Amino acid sequence: MTKELKWKAALIGLVLVATCVCLLPTFVSVPLWWPHALKERTIALGLDLQGGIHLLLEVDSGKAVENAVERYASELEELLFEAGIPFDHVSKTSPTMLQAQIVDAGKQEAFEGLIGRRFGNMSVAAPKKLDDGSLLYSLTIQKEEAAYIARMAVDQAIETIRNRTDEFGVSEPVIQKQGEDMILVQLPGLKDPQRAIKVIGKTAILEFKLVDDENSVDKALKGDVPADRQVLYQRQVNPSTGVVSQIPFLLHSRTLLTGDRLSNAQVRIDSRYNDPYVSIEFDSRGAQIFERITRTNVKKRLAIVLDDNVYSAPVIQERIAGGQAQITGSFSMEEARDLAIVLRSGSLPAPVSVVEKRQVGPSLGRDSIERGVRATLLGGLLVIVFMCVYYRFAGIAAAVALTLNILLLMAALAAFRATLTLPGIAGIALTIGMAVDANVLIYERIREELRLGKTARAAVGAGYAKALSSILDSNLTTLLSAVFLFQFGTGPVKGFAVTLSIGILASLFTALFVTRFIFDYALSRWRMQTLSI
Amino acid sequence: MEIIKHDTNINFGGMIKPAGILSFVAVLLSIGILIVQGGPRYGIDFVGGSLVQVRFNSPVTPDQIRSAMAQVDGGGGASVQRFGDEHGSEFLINIPASGSAVSLEALVDSISAKFNDTFGADGFEVRRTEMVGPKVGRELRQKGMLAVLLSLAGMLVYIWFRFELRFGVGAIVALAHDVAITLGALAVTGAAIDLPVIAALLTVVGYSVNDTIIVCDRIRENRRLMTRQPLAEIVNTSINQTLSRTILTSGTTLLAVVTLYFLGGAVIHDFAFALLVGFTVGTYSSIFIASPLLIVWENLAARRTGRPALKGRAA
Numbered sequence: 001m002t003k004e005l006k007w008k009a010a011l012i013g014l015v016l017v018a019t020c021v022c023l024l025p026t027f028v029s030v031p032l033w034w035p036h037a038l039k040e041r042t043i044a045l046g047l048d049l050q051g052g053i054h055l056l057l058e059v060d061s062g063k064a065v066e067n068a069v070e071r072y073a074s075e076l077e078e079l080l081f082e083a084g085i086p087f088d089h090v091s092k093t094s095p096t097m098l099q100a101q102i103v104d105a106g107k108q109e110a111f112e113g114l115i116g117r118r119f120g121n122m123s124v125a126a127p128k129k130l131d132d133g134s135l136l137y138s139l140t141i142q143k144e145e146a147a148y149i150a151r152m153a154v155d156q157a158i159e160t161i162r163n164r165t166d167e168f169g170v171s172e173p174v175i176q177k178q179g180e181d182m183i184l185v186q187l188p189g190l191k192d193p194q195r196a197i198k199v200i201g202k203t204a205i206l207e208f209k210l211v212d213d214e215n216s217v218d219k220a221l222k223g224d225v226p227a228d229r230q231v232l233y234q235r236q237v238n239p240s241t242g243v244v245s246q247i248p249f250l251l252h253s254r255t256l257l258t259g260d261r262l263s264n265a266q267v268r269i270d271s272r273y274n275d276p277y278v279s280i281e282f283d284s285r286g287a288q289i290f291e292r293i294t295r296t297n298v299k300k301r302l303a304i305v306l307d308d309n310v311y312s313a314p315v316i317q318e319r320i321a322g323g324q325a326q327i328t329g330s331f332s333m334e335e336a337r338d339l340a341i342v343l344r345s346g347s348l349p350a351p352v353s354v355v356e357k358r359q360v361g362p363s364l365g366r367d368s369i370e371r372g373v374r375a376t377l378l379g380g381l382l383v384i385v386f387m388c389v390y391y392r393f394a395g396i397a398a399a400v401a402l403t404l405n406i407l408l409l410m411a412a413l414a415a416f417r418a419t420l421t422l423p424g425i426a427g428i429a430l431t432i433g434m435a436v437d438a439n440v441l442i443y444e445r446i447r448e449e450l451r452l453g454k455t456a457r458a459a460v461g462a463g464y465a466k467a468l469s470s471i472l473d474s475n476l477t478t479l480l481s482a483v484f485l486f487q488f489g490t491g492p493v494k495g496f497a498v499t500l501s502i503g504i505l506a507s508l509f510t511a512l513f514v515t516r517f518i519f520d521y522a523l524s525r526w527r528m529q530t531l532s533i
Numbered sequence: 534m535e536i537i538k539h540d541t542n543i544n545f546g547g548m549i550k551p552a553g554i555l556s557f558v559a560v561l562l563s564i565g566i567l568i569v570q571g572g573p574r575y576g577i578d579f580v581g582g583s584l585v586q587v588r589f590n591s592p593v594t595p596d597q598i599r600s601a602m603a604q605v606d607g608g609g610g611a612s613v614q615r616f617g618d619e620h621g622s623e624f625l626i627n628i629p630a631s632g633s634a635v636s637l638e639a640l641v642d643s644i645s646a647k648f649n650d651t652f653g654a655d656g657f658e659v660r661r662t663e664m665v666g667p668k669v670g671r672e673l674r675q676k677g678m679l680a681v682l683l684s685l686a687g688m689l690v691y692i693w694f695r696f697e698l699r700f701g702v703g704a705i706v707a708l709a710h711d712v713a714i715t716l717g718a719l720a721v722t723g724a725a726i727d728l729p730v731i732a733a734l735l736t737v738v739g740y741s742v743n744d745t746i747i748v749c750d751r752i753r754e755n756r757r758l759m760t761r762q763p764l765a766e767i768v769n770t771s772i773n774q775t776l777s778r779t780i781l782t783s784g785t786t787l788l789a790v791v792t793l794y795f796l797g798g799a800v801i802h803d804f805a806f807a808l809l810v811g812f813t814v815g816t817y818s819s820i821f822i823a824s825p826l827l828i829v830w831e832n833l834a835a836r837r838t839g840r841p842a843l844k845g846r847a848a
Binding site for chain 1: 728736
């Protein structure tokens with residue numbers, strides 16, 4: 001062997017070893033001395049192959065802005081009280097605007113100073129003088145501030161959803177921002193996906209509100225709702241008949257305490273009836289507020305409201321110190337556990353809605369792998385047989401290159417932790433068909449050169465040289481369309497673009513370099529005078 | 534072994550008229566079918582809607598499923614199709630997003646509940662559900678079309694850059710032809726256009742350009758060697774010289790695609806079908822349309838400027 005050939009042999013050997021090192025952890029458990037970085041790197045199966053759910057959630061970030069404006073309104077109210085500025089009302093007039101009516105025009109300066117100091121993110125228009133001498137102010141949330149709140153809402157929602165999936169014990173979830181206000185959630189291999197979706201998507205805003213027992217609920221239901229009151233419902237299921245009923249409650253609109261002040265939530269079992277309930281603990285500030293509420297409202301009913309549904313409305317028997325409370329309701333064990341999860345992980349800053357959902361059961365995934373692999377293997381076998389019959393010795397060289405190509409492709413998938421999907425398997429099958437193209441181009445060229453009367457060695461040299469530009473051009477265009485595919489595709493389609501691209505790159509090495517080596521080796525070692533091609 | 538004899542010399546340039554007419558008719562038919570259908574039939578990926586794949590443990594007729602679906606609130610517009618095996622009991626239920634008040638998500642839940650009542654909880658297995666909101670569908674459709682158009686433009690620019698503009702024009706005409714006929718074939722079989730099908734179309738685009746480029750490469754090379762012959766002859770010689778390769782590569786690729794089509798399972802059936810049609814048409818068009826168009830282009834240019842048609846020259 002010449003020196004050059006030895007180098008080439010060494011390089012091919014090295015690639016082969018590297019391929020095996022990358023690929024083995026996917027198929028067998030490797031010994032301890034295996035390269036550490038590669039031990040965890042196995043071919044990851046896409047959701048369509050291992051089963052699982054793919055969710056695209058849209059965050060209603062406009063609602064987050066609206067919530068912020070509402071919060072500003074009540075803050076402003078409190079500050080006006082403290083500063084002694086008499087006002088008629090402070091209220092939200094649109095999702096981004098609030099209105100304040102100042103009774104005493106002499107307080108104009110004080111009011112505007114307060115706004116400037118505390119509400120720098122609101123823009124104030126010149127006040128409208130009303131007939132009774134009061135001033136009507138409109139405050140609009142600034143665009144940058146609204147955009148910031150919307151962005152924060154999405155980030156915070158991602159954080160909350162991550163907490164919830166962690167609590168749920170999903171292995172390797174994908175949770176990432178997509179576009180402006182979308183969140184992509186991928187959860188592989190779940191037993192009860194419906195339940196997971198419910199837990200993930202729950203807004204989980206917990207509020208404590210006083211029940212108004214002085215006014216009549218029935219009157220309110222007929223449309224006569226007193227000021228600062230609201231009607232919310234409790235959903236009750238009759239355990240024996242299964243009939244669902246909605247019980248109305250007339251509540252004070254003001255929220256006394258929210259779930260933001262929770263420090264823990266746990267499922268407990270009631271010792272008397274064996275019913276599960278959720279025990280909640282407030283942080284120190286929350287405990288103080290809770291104590292004040294219970295102290296000042298003994299014998300009144302306190303409603304526990306989650307996402308505008310009343311869960312229970314127990315009568316406050318006495319002052320409760322220590323910051324502990326219970327949420328009871330006719331829960332199943334599972335419902336109680338899910339409620340504890342969402343309360344522990346915090347509320348979503350704005351409601352989310354599912355805009356895309358794809359869910360594959362594990363049995364379909366298994367079928368897909370089986371069929372995809374079978375089709376690919378058979379396709380590969382047919383192509384190899386064809387090449388060997390058509391080109392004989394050169395065909396065997398191409399078959400060796402093709403096999404190496406597939407191994408390289410799979411090793412690259414493992415090393416880059418790329419995801420293998422069903423279209424991805426199709427991409428491998430397609431690579432098998434297309435990768436031999438380079439060999440066909442070269443072999444046809446070699447045949448032409450041989451017909452011109454060149455020696456075997458010269459024909460091989462000329463064949464490879466002349467086919468090179470066509471091979472590069474044609475592979476680059478396929479690569480180009482794979483790049484477009486990757487840009488636009490979602491999960492499974494991306495997997496196709498990935499395997500196709502890697503397959504093309506690997507085929508450049510195997511078809512050009514490896515087969516050339518086999519030819520050169522055969523020509524020099526066996527002193528081959530005529531080519532079997 | 535040789536399938537195409539090496540001294541084959543078919544006058545492809547002379548066949549441009551019949552080939553042109555054939556392609557023209559095929560494209561016209563495809564467009565006609567698409568128009569009659571009221572545009573391509575998009576899958577839920579592109580219009581929004583829900584899809585439920587169910588496998589029953591005992592034989593069930595589509596009508597049984599339809600009558601169960603009719604009782605589901607909002608499930609009236611559902612289409613029920615047998616999926617996979619001709620005699621299997623696996624079905625695909627498609628519910629378009631028709632602006633009904635029932636949310637798509639709730640709909641899938643109520644279908645499961647209804648099936649529980651009708652077929653028993655152990656009588657069926659929901660193997661796959663998909664739900665795409667109309668807004669996401671619209672976005673995906675726009676992105677998909679953009680990707681196909683961009684890749685066509687990308688190919689044009691690439692060929693322009695590597696060869697000449699007129700080579701690129703022939704290639705793009707051939708590509709548009711391939712895509713149109715593939716879409717027509719999909720319309721005939723009733724397959725819906727979804728994400729994998731768009732992926733297949735993009736692959737067809739890449740593959741078809743592949744074939745065209747190999748011929749163009751040979752034309753460029755031959756123009757340096759055959760300086761005295763007219764372009765028509767050079768083009769024809771080049772097509773013949775690469776014919777064996779074109780047929781062989783198409784053969785091996787189709788071998789792989791055909792096994793996918795028959796064995797790959799129902800989930801990628803339409804995808805494999807689009808590839809099958811696209812590759813076949815693509816091979817035909819790169820031989821009969823893309824390169825012969827060069828000759829037509831030259832003749833037109835010659836007639837307009839009054840100069841004789843170009844001969845081979847050093848490129």
